[in-house]
Amino acid sequence: MRSDVLALSLLATLGLSSLADDVEKGRQADQAALKPYNDLIGDWRGVGQVKRFSNKGAWTENASWAWKLSKEAAEIELKTEKGKYLKAAHLKPGKTPNRFILEAELPDGSKRTFTGQADKEGALVLNAEGATEGLGRVTITPRHGTRLLVLLEAKDASGGYERLGEVGYTRVGVAFAAGEAGPVCIVTEGRGTMPVKYQGKTYHVCCSGCKDLFEENPAAVISEYEAKQKAKSLPK
Numbered sequence: 158m159r160s161d162v163l164a165l166s167l168l169a170t171l172g173l174s175s176l177a178d179d180v181e182k183g184r185q186a187d188q189a190a191l192k193p194y195n196d197l198i199g200d201w202r203g204v205g206q207v208k209r210f211s212n213k214g215a216w217t218e219n220a221s222w223a224w225k226l227s228k229e230a231a232e233i234e235l236k237t238e239k240g241k242y243l244k245a246a247h248l249k250p251g252k253t254p255n256r257f258i259l260e261a262e263l264p265d266g267s268k269r270t271f272t273g274q275a276d277k278e279g280a281l282v283l284n285a286e287g288a289t290e291g292l293g294r295v296t297i298t299p300r301h302g303t304r305l306l307v308l309l310e311a312k313d314a315s316g317g318y319e320r321l322g323e324v325g326y327t328r329v330g331v332a333f334a335a336g337e338a339g340p341v342c343i344v345t346e347g348r349g350t351m352p353v354k355y356q357g358k359t360y361h362v363c364c365s366g367c368k369d370l371f372e373e374n375p376a377a378v379i380s381e382y383e384a385k386q387k388a389k390s391l392p393k
């Protein structure tokens with residue numbers, strides 16, 4: 158039996174039926190679908206290059222990724238500072254496994270929706286719906302939690318794609334080496350970078366979205382996390 162199903166059963170057993178109902182409505186399912194992209198969460202400094210290894214036309218921009226959580230859904234929100242091709246975006250699970258939606262706001266204020274899936278190397282390849290000009294494809298490639306590449310492309314005359322530029326991001330703050338252990342976010346099980354307290358005990362969350370959810374109902378979040386950990390330890 159899947160661990161998330163076991164967690165729901167345990168929540169109900171503990172008498173947290175309303176929380177179990179909320180989980181069934183989608184937040185936990187969305188979190189599970191987006192979990193491969195937990196490494197996006199945090200603040201990043203980026204350098205964009207029109208052509209790789211060339212400073213001609215290069216630019217700088219900053220990006221911040223954070224969880225945005227409600228009882229019914231979960232998504233990962235992007236905000237950029239001086240973003241050349243993306244101003245903001247929301248990454249959501251699609252309706253089928255391994256499909257994703259990126260609802261983006263471009264620097265001119267216009268909106269554009271991208272859909273796609275992860276390739277074999279883990280890069281998330283998202284194509285614009287109906288776009289014939291400007292940004293037509295975004296490829297997001299996390300690199301070991303400390304590096305992030307975002308490739309930006311437009312459709313060419315043949316219907317293929319041509320490179321607009323690529324932004325190489327480095328995580329702001331303390332670097333995490335690949336495989337390095339550290340605090341775990343009690344909400345998403347990502348990197349726990351922000352301490353929160355409840356009844357004299359310290360927990361960790363990964364972003365302001367998780368912090369808000371924890372502070373709204375810490376007992377429920379802790380119970381949910383403990384149920385998931387217990388479910389993982391049960392025989393499958």
